[in-house]
Amino acid sequence: MLRLEGIEIALGDFRLRAEMELAQGQSYAVIGPSGAGKSTLLGALCGFVPLRAGRVVWQSQDITTAPPGERPMTMLFQDNNLFPHLSVTQNVGLGIRPDMRLSVEDKDRVAAALARVGLADQAGKKPGALSGGQQSRVALARVLVQARPWVLLDEPFAALGPALRLEMLDLVAGLVAETGAGLIMVTHTPEDVRRIADQVIFVDDGVARAPEPAAELMDNPPPELKAYLG
Amino acid sequence: MAWRSVPVSTKSGVSMAALVVVLILGALIAVLSRAEAGTGFAPSDWAAMRFTVWQAFLSALFSVLLAVPVARALARRRFLGRGVLVTLLGAPFILPVIVAVLGLLAVFGRSGWLNLLLEGLGLPAVSIYGIQGVVLAHVFFNLPLATRLLLQGWQTVPAERFRLAAQLRLTPWAVFRTLELPLLRKVVPGVAALIFVICLTSFAVALTLGGGPRATTLELAIYQAFRFDFDLGRAALLSVVQLVMAGGAALLALWIIPAISMGSGQDRPLLRWDARGGWQRLWDGCVIALAAGFLLVPLCAVVLRGVTGIVVMPGSVWQAAGASFYVSVLSVLVLGAIALPMAGWIASRRAGGVEAVGLLGLSASPLMIGTGWFIVINPLMNPAALALPVTALVNALMALPFVLRIIVPRLRDTLQDFGRVTETLGMRGWPLWRWVILPRLAPQLGFAAGLTGALSMGDLGVITLFADMDRATLPLQMYRLMGAYQMQAASGAALLLLVMALGAFWACDAVGKHYAAA
Numbered sequence: 001m002l003r004l005e006g007i008e009i010a011l012g013d014f015r016l017r018a019e020m021e022l023a024q025g026q027s028y029a030v031i032g033p034s035g036a037g038k039s040t041l042l043g044a045l046c047g048f049v050p051l052r053a054g055r056v057v058w059q060s061q062d063i064t065t066a067p068p069g070e071r072p073m074t075m076l077f078q079d080n081n082l083f084p085h086l087s088v089t090q091n092v093g094l095g096i097r098p099d100m101r102l103s104v105e106d107k108d109r110v111a112a113a114l115a116r117v118g119l120a121d122q123a124g125k126k127p128g129a130l131s132g133g134q135q136s137r138v139a140l141a142r143v144l145v146q147a148r149p150w151v152l153l154d155e156p157f158a159a160l161g162p163a164l165r166l167e168m169l170d171l172v173a174g175l176v177a178e179t180g181a182g183l184i185m186v187t188h189t190p191e192d193v194r195r196i197a198d199q200v201i202f203v204d205d206g207v208a209r210a211p212e213p214a215a216e217l218m219d220n221p222p223p224e225l226k227a228y229l230g
Numbered sequence: 231m232a233w234r235s236v237p238v239s240t241k242s243g244v245s246m247a248a249l250v251v252v253l254i255l256g257a258l259i260a261v262l263s264r265a266e267a268g269t270g271f272a273p274s275d276w277a278a279m280r281f282t283v284w285q286a287f288l289s290a291l292f293s294v295l296l297a298v299p300v301a302r303a304l305a306r307r308r309f310l311g312r313g314v315l316v317t318l319l320g321a322p323f324i325l326p327v328i329v330a331v332l333g334l335l336a337v338f339g340r341s342g343w344l345n346l347l348l349e350g351l352g353l354p355a356v357s358i359y360g361i362q363g364v365v366l367a368h369v370f371f372n373l374p375l376a377t378r379l380l381l382q383g384w385q386t387v388p389a390e391r392f393r394l395a396a397q398l399r400l401t402p403w404a405v406f407r408t409l410e411l412p413l414l415r416k417v418v419p420g421v422a423a424l425i426f427v428i429c430l431t432s433f434a435v436a437l438t439l440g441g442g443p444r445a446t447t448l449e450l451a452i453y454q455a456f457r458f459d460f461d462l463g464r465a466a467l468l469s470v471v472q473l474v475m476a477g478g479a480a481l482l483a484l485w486i487i488p489a490i491s492m493g494s495g496q497d498r499p500l501l502r503w504d505a506r507g508g509w510q511r512l513w514d515g516c517v518i519a520l521a522a523g524f525l526l527v528p529l530c531a532v533v534l535r536g537v538t539g540i541v542v543m544p545g546s547v548w549q550a551a552g553a554s555f556y557v558s559v560l561s562v563l564v565l566g567a568i569a570l571p572m573a574g575w576i577a578s579r580r581a582g583g584v585e586a587v588g589l590l591g592l593s594a595s596p597l598m599i600g601t602g603w604f605i606v607i608n609p610l611m612n613p614a615a616l617a618l619p620v621t622a623l624v625n626a627l628m629a630l631p632f633v634l635r636i637i638v639p640r641l642r643d644t645l646q647d648f649g650r651v652t653e654t655l656g657m658r659g660w661p662l663w664r665w666v667i668l669p670r671l672a673p674q675l676g677f678a679a680g681l682t683g684a685l686s687m688g689d690l691g692v693i694t695l696f697a698d699m700d701r702a703t704l705p706l707q708m709y710r711l712m713g714a715y716q717m718q719a720a721s722g723a724a725l726l727l728l729v730m731a732l733g734a735f736w737a738c739d740a741v742g743k744h745y746a747a748a
Binding site for chain 1: 647648650651653654655656657658660661662664665666669670
């Protein structure tokens with residue numbers, strides 16, 4: 001259980017409050033208007049945005065001030081998820097050992113993860129030699145070897161075409177189902193929500209509301225959400 | 231969202247910056263402690279101060295005046311070899327001063343090509359020694375710099391303006407007045423100020439072409455007080471004057487000195503529709519030919535004379551070459567140890583501050599620092615024993631501001647782009663440098679190392695204070711050969727030094743490019 005207790009974020013004039021409990025193994029979609037603070041909320045969970053008040057608690061352990069690398073979560077950003085000067089294998093290997101000292105078993109895990117995302121034959125290439133969809137797969141292979149309890153997606157597939165984006169989302173859904181990880185993803189598309197989210201966190205007007213079941217919420221949206229969805 | 235994350239440790243960067251401050255301040259305190267103000271300034275000291283300012287003023291004036299037509303011609307002409315010429319304009323930066331001086335002597339010296347020509351025409355000979363030689367050498371070094379900076383300025387004028395000027399059928403004079411004059415008014419003061427500050431602390435040129443009561447710079451006076459009279463008190467006093475003067479000028483000029491761009495991108499000529507007339511073409515062609523000749527003929531002279539001289543070089547030259555190689559490698563290593571952590575610290579802060587560091591470096595006088603350390607070391611041990619390491623360290627300090635300017639922007643971009651992902655991966659310390667920063671910065675690091683290596687290889691400054699007869703770097707050995715009128719051997723040494731300095735730059739730059747990240 002990941003608990004956000006009375007969280008308050010203040011960045012300049014921007015304010016965001018959140019109070020919620022997130023269950024591992026569930027998939028949460030974070031939706032809301034542009035600038036409402038969806039990315040900021042994910043950044044705060046990951047440790048990139050300092051909290052003005054409140055606590056983040058993971059399994060009764062306070063991780064409010066833990067550095068990003070020591071939290072039970074991994075995050076994919078909109079861009080720059082891969083190092084262009086390192087090979088596919090190296091990019092994935094960093095998920096196991098940040099100093100790249102990989103044992104034989106580690107290397108096997110990297111190879112297995114690459115095989116799982118369908119890139120077994122691309123291991124030696126640099127990201128620049130891959131297509132956009134393949135680059136996303138490399139990042140997902142790294143998420144797989146990191147094996148953190150939570151996976152956070154800040155629209156990493158935004159630059160892909162619609163079909164490719166859905167393909168990636170299905171791959172993500174499959175991966176978190178296999179590893180039992182929880183998923184928190186920012187999205188703009190109601191279609192994505194219906195496709196893989198169990199719960200929806202609606203962010204608007206300085207508040208990230210507690211999650212509600214996705215299907216019911218999307219079928220009977222409250223007025224603010226209705227205004228956003230159009 | 232502009233999240234700011236700082237995965238780079240700032241502790242080592244701050245300590246290195248503190249070390250630099252201690253090294254410079256320590257020298258200053260040592261100098262102050264020995265400066266004997268009691269006797270006041272001798273008339274020769276006043277003369278040195280006047281000469282220092284006057285020659286710097288003239289050097290800045292002529293460099294900029296001559297650079298304007300050259301930059302103008304380069305900005306509006308396209309021809310075969312233009313890119314090569316623009317690249318060559320960057321070469322004086324890494325060219326050892328004493329090599330250039332020898333080249334200038336071959337052309338303008340007592341028995342140089344110019345005087346041979348004058349003699350043939352029955353005209354009186356000209357002398358290169360004295361203020362005219364000092365200014366000539368300074369123009370040789372700074373005309374290319376001024377041209378590059380002015381060319382940068384010209385390229386900030388949008389092509390649309392020139393298109394508009396062509397549509398309006400403006401006369402050449404009208405184009406100059408409406409487009410180019412406002413630009414020059416904006417750029418010229420800064421360029422002139424920069425050259426003035428650089429020439430204030432000139433040493434090697436004054437040492438070789440100046441001297442005597444009427445052509446001694448402060449930097450040279452420090453050396454003479456030190457070397458000939460061994461009057462540390464007077465050397466210290468002059469160092470203080472030098473620091474106040476150069477530092478003051480740098481501070482005053484702080485706001486108008488332009489950013490020194492080391493990168494390329496200047497070989498892109500603007501498409502121009504004006505200045506198509508035959509006379510203007512002829513004029514631009516002459517200007518470019520003259521400027522290229524002024525830069526290339528002395529260098530050709532070095533190569534031509536050096537080839538015959540290299541066989542008669544005494545063994546001491548090879549020994550000195552070894553010492554110079556050692557100094558050069560050491561100063562690159564020292565600089566790396568200082569500059570990388572400092573760059574990490576500066577880059578993880580918001581912009582600013584770097585410019586100030588750069589200017590302080592420009593105004594710091596190597597001989598002042600050398601004098602200070604000599605005063606500190608002298609009671610403890612024989613300073614000559616430390617001649618080479620001290621030279622390497624001072625050279626590293628002198629190159630530091632330029633190197634920071636080269637690597638900080640790229641490092642800042644790298645942290646901006648990859649700071650968050652390295653944090654989610656928990657990459658800190660050495661793995662972060664090893665796998666992310668160093669590979670991303672390879673071209674910049676290679677370029678910076680090359681610059682430092684070449685500058686250090688060709689430096690003739692602090693080594694003159696510390697060296698004894700057994701220890702010399704190649705530039706110093708070359709200077710000694712010149713002083714002993716062994717010009718052929720000196721020419722050989724000059725060629726060797728030229729090859730080593732350019733080679734050091736080329737090798738480091740090539741390694742950096744080889745490892746350039748995808």
